[in-house]
Structures are given as C-alpha cells and as structure tokens.
Amino acid sequence: MNDMKKAERERLAGLRSGITAEQRAAWSEAACVHAVRLLEKRGVDTLMAYVAFRSELDTLRLLEWGFKNGKTVIVPRCNPEDRSMELYAITGLDALIPGAYGIMEPNPAAAERIELRQVLPQAVFVPGLAFDGAGGRLGYGGGYYDRFRARVEQAAGLLDEPVPPWIGLGFGMQLVESVPMEAHDARMDAIVTERGILITP
Ligand SMILES: Nc1nc2c(c(=O)[nH]1)N(C=O)[C@@H](CNc1ccc(C(=O)N[C@@H](CCC(=O)O)C(=O)O)cc1)CN2
C-alpha cells in the first residue's frame, strides 16, 4: 500500500508541477469562484483553508473573499514533531510567515489562536495530490488531515454541532479513477475544481 501511494504521489506531483503559471492562476481562480458559491449556498461564516505551497491550487481568492466579507478565516499551522495542526484566525495575508516545509502559515504573534472546542469551522478545504469520485484523497503522507479529522469529530460531538464538510480543492487533472485508501483516510464530502463542484456519494 505504501509503495502504491508513493508511486501515485510522485506521478501526481509531476503532473501538477507541469501546469503553467498562467494556467494555474486561471484554474485556481475558477475553482475559488465555485468554492465561494458553495459557501454562500451553505451560509458559512467560519471557514478553514490551506495556503498553497509548491504547485497546489492557489486559495488566494477564497481567502480574500473571506477577509472582505467578514468571515472568520482559519488557517492551520503544522507541527512536524507530532504531525498535528494548530488553528489560527487571520484577517489578512500579512499575518502569514514561512513555517514548516516552507508553507506560508499564520504567525502566532499576528494571528488569533482558535481552539476547536470553542470555534468549529463550518467548512474545511483540504489540499491534496489526487482525489477520486468517491471522496478518496491522496496527500503528502504526513497524515495531518486524517489526524485533524479525528479532533474535529471529537469537538463536533462535544459542541453538539455537525461535523463540517471536508472539501477537497484541486485541479481537474488531479481527479483520478481511484485513490488508494486505508481505513484511517478521511473521505471528502465534496471536491471542487475549476470545472465545478463534485458532491461525493
Ligand atoms: N498547503 C498545504 N499545507 C499543508 C499540507 C498540504 O498538503 N498543503 N499538509 C497536508 O497534509 C500538511 C503538511 N504536510 C506535508 C507532508 C510532507 C511534506 C514533504 O515535504 N514530504 C516530502 C517527502 C517526505 C518523505 O516521504 O520522506 C516530500 O514531498 O518531498 C510536506 C508537507 C499541513 N499543511
């Protein structure tokens, strides 16, 4: 299984890094428009999103929509020691600094720490190398979002709130026939690409 995942990671990372900067910008903007439409339809006012690194789909337009419309925009900060993520609310991109793996992450000195048992995001945008039609996802292999999912489920139970939708965000070319999945892998409830919104079964 690990070899299968590793080979798929390399293949998809290669494919994604082949997208030109112009194409990436256009597809990212189109996908963010679909993502905003989904949030507006659901009346979301607290969202969590990643900040793109390497050749990931750029969430800039989504974050900006949140800032402009008074949404609580939550961005994770990862801790490689235990592969956990801490959450921070930010009100602008100036609160970001390079963190682990070179990912732009909230500067703890410039952002507000969010505890899940106080504020649960109403939608979680998840990065990935590949997704499939059944909500399968292939990440970089840290297990960050799978571990985080367990914490969200626990907090949702405590707060008596629904578990927020897990929304994969990626390019259409990252949609594959089938992603190798294991029992601990959290499934996406929806996948958003430049082509539109795919609600998974
Ligand atoms: N923008 C963004 N933020 C994110 C994620 C993400 O995928 N995208 N993550 C999603 O979980 C977490 C970070 N996960 C990461 C896991 C591994 C590597 C990494 O560099 N891995 C090496 C291979 C390591 C090895 O196998 O030895 C590599 O890819 O070269 C980077 C980030 C949290 N934040």
Ligand SMILES: Nc1ncnc2c1ncn2[C@@H]1O[C@H](COP(=O)(O)OP(=O)(O)OP(=O)(O)O)[C@@H](O)[C@H]1O
């Ligand atoms: N809930 C969890 N608790 C503890 N360990 C976990 C959990 N979920 C996954 N792991 C471990 O994390 C490692 C990586 O998992 P996996 O290959 O599914 O990562 P990924 O989903 O591709 O990564 P990421 O979410 O960081 O992009 C595996 O060794 C797995 O056992």
